[in-house]
Amino acid sequence: MSDLEEKKISRRRFIKGASGAVAGAMGVTFVGHLFGLNERVFAFSLPDSEGYLLVDDSLCQNCKKCMAVCSLYNEGEVNFSLSRIQIADNPFYIDQTIGQCRQCVDAPCVEICPTKANHVDPKVLNRRTIDKEKCLGCRLCQEACPFEFARLQYGKDQKMRKCTLCDGEPQCAKNCPTTAIRFIKGPAPYQRGDSGYRVDFRSDFKYDWARQKWDIPGEKLA
Amino acid sequence: MYGWAGKILYVNLTSKEISTIPTEKYADQYIGGFGIGAAIYWDLVASRGNPQPGAFDPSNIVSVMAGPLCGAGVPGASRGDVSGRSPQPYPFEMFSRSSFGGHFTAMLKMAGWDGVVVQGRSEKPVYIYIENSRVEIRDAEHLWGLFGQDAQLEIYKETVPAGPSWKRLRDGTETTQPIAILAAGPAGENLCREGNLIHEGGHAAGQMGFGAVLGSKNCKAIGVIGTGSVKVADPKKLLELVHQRQQLWFRMEKPNGSIGSPYGGQPGGKEWEAANKVRQGSGCHACPRVCKGAFDTLPGQGSQMVCMGSYGYAKADLERDKRERGVAFKDARVSDAMYYGAQALNRYGLNSAYWAKDLDYNWIYNTFYMEEPEEFARVAPGLDMTTYGTKDWIDTFLDMIVHRKNPLGKALAEGWRRGLDILGKADVLERNWRAALPWWHGAPHHRDPRAQYHWGIQTLLWNRDHDKHNPESLQGMIVSFKDAKQKRAMELIDQLGQKYPSTNGTTVSMKGLTANDENLYTKELTSTCVYHRHLNQAFLECLPLCCTLGNPMWFSPYTEDQLGGFPDLEVQIYNAVTGRNETFADLIHKGRRVAYLTRAINVLDGVHRDLEVFSPYQYDTRLSKDVKVGDHQVMGGTAFMMVDGKFVRTWPNRSIDRAGTEQVKTWYFEMEGWDSETGWPTRRSLEAVGIGDVADVLKQAGKLGG
Ligand code: SF4
């Protein structure tokens, strides 16, 4: 299931351009095909984030560990409403949805921020992140984010929260027991729709019936 | 108070009183979870002295308690513990407990509560709804009669809908999460003594009939949603420890046994997936193991199923295939009826532990129906046995029990042990050489005491199937090591036992873990049983750590030195969450306190050493690999023994020795400082764990050990 709202994404200003050359030093070959040319904003274009979270909903087992560690790392306490990654489920329909920040190329949340609190941070992988000091709590960025479910979080202190990529070591990806979330350093995934971020990791898991074992080549893991 | 919200919710359904109990009052002495549940039961119910109220008396309580680690992102540490006087034990009801996984306790804490205690009885059906600090007793007339799952779906509809969107609560806060609900099914409403409580599709507080206790209070469910925080003392340290712990237990790139697959603890693979309609895992808060697979067997009903439920009906499903295809039993194959059967138990709300042994469907079909077809037709009119093993059959059968539709249904609604009396079939416990009800109090067969004697003793001297895969998982881990590694593991366990004893001097040792015939009736084995009582209370039922996750993790398959970090890592996690500075000895001593308090309450209930015996067939008939009902082997019939210098899991060929067991009991009581004539705690032993006041109540009831 995708939480992408087409209505919102259509508001985005796409001006054709070329960028996002396919990287050589990926270290993770099997996702290479996901990366290609992205349509880019030429004017006002932001430098690309150097890291992305890719997910496979079908691997998610709804433990919400990612939410717990995300808020532990970023808030110092476990608070699901402030977790930058959201897992939603209706336990009766077995349909998990992972909502992660896409670190968008043309991040609407950054573009709209009146105080530049929401900015590109060259110190950590060009992540799109919030400087709390400057945040007015106007929630414009939350409105602008095309992802209804993965959008930014608003705290009791009336400040916005946003994925920080955990200062370069994403805790959600590090702790997800099934590797449903993987952190990829490289050029931006395909930006139209959500297909660049929602990928099939599940077919990596092959059960070897003869050996009664999972056959998962270690080098395939991010 | 780090790790805790700070308050426990108290709801009296008679007076409609809603108040709070400070968690602080209990957390220091009783850790959390079952410990706090027992202490609250003592204060509100048991300490009033004898006679103790019946399980269905309004003055009985049901408490659902979190432990300090619940909701803190710690792997396998968020089970909820349910306790109160249970209607299930035989011949009298006893104070007991049950537990369940999922997301309930995490959500409870985020709503600002560490537990819920329900007392009294409402005139009309109600459910308790908690939205952060707002607590409501709501009408449940329209939910009465529904399966627990359907009731949850209805509650979603009238409160906060589930699904991937942000929802605003009435206090203005927002969440994407579904409400966590614990509900009674039709079995609980109708006071079936084995009526369970269900959370989501398949997280059940299955054993001990607390669904019926909640049902007796006219309470259908407890639902909670919260948007607050679980505060921890040292988040940085906790993150490190949590990751370390997960790495020791489980790595996706190199799965640990059957554990951890995209299918949730199930074998998985494309063929398997297609045949069994499994979709993916569906687990508990922060758990890497995810023992429950989510199946499409009954779409929209949730289905998180695990061993007990599906194992039971698998036997019926195999019989069905044998009959329908006319094949030999060994060629029979299961279908999704087995999962349907597991789900059916959870929907009607019956304790599936009673349906996964041999005195279950299998006995009904292969013994009762096959051997006495006329008598069977008399007690179970309308039950078509030619459809045994199908989806229809299980629905008809369970409906018959839950609604007491015929003599067989009426008998089994009183639970298996009482049911056998009502049916006039209790002699099965004398002549049965298979797997029936091995213990005096009618707890279900789970592991056969003739094989796993530790399990046997731990259950014999407790109020229920002790249901801890500990020390079984420790024994299993040692078996999994080969050759030099196994030798080293055996040495290590002796060293660890020396380093980490309980405060009454009992400990774990290799000799104590070895179940060879000549080793069963020894002080070492007894010591290991006593030790595990304290250890299990503290670490598995109070913190709590889930035993299905393989806790406590003395060993790891991933480390050079083979060590799994227990107990130092767990103690450090406890300290990082709570900000305390405790040691293993502090915690196990508290576990010992919980064990003694529970024993004292059970003594008030009526427990006496003389009652604590195995069922006759355990002493009189041998267990071996050939022991079967129909074509089915006994579950849990293997023992951990030394064979040719190797520690292995194998089928023993033996029965239990009466005198030997009596000797073990005497040692057990002596090690605990209890009266060995009666098995009752003495004043000194209670004072040793800091609960001397409990002795006064025992004395008044004439039940203090001398
Ligand atoms: S940690 Fe992984 S498996 Fe668990 S909820 Fe998050 S994405 Fe799903």
Ligand code: SF4
């Ligand atoms: S918060 Fe939303 S808009 Fe901003 S980078 Fe993340 S996904 Fe894109």
Ligand code: SF4
């Ligand atoms: S990368 Fe860090 S901040 Fe972003 S969702 Fe994952 S855990 Fe949260």
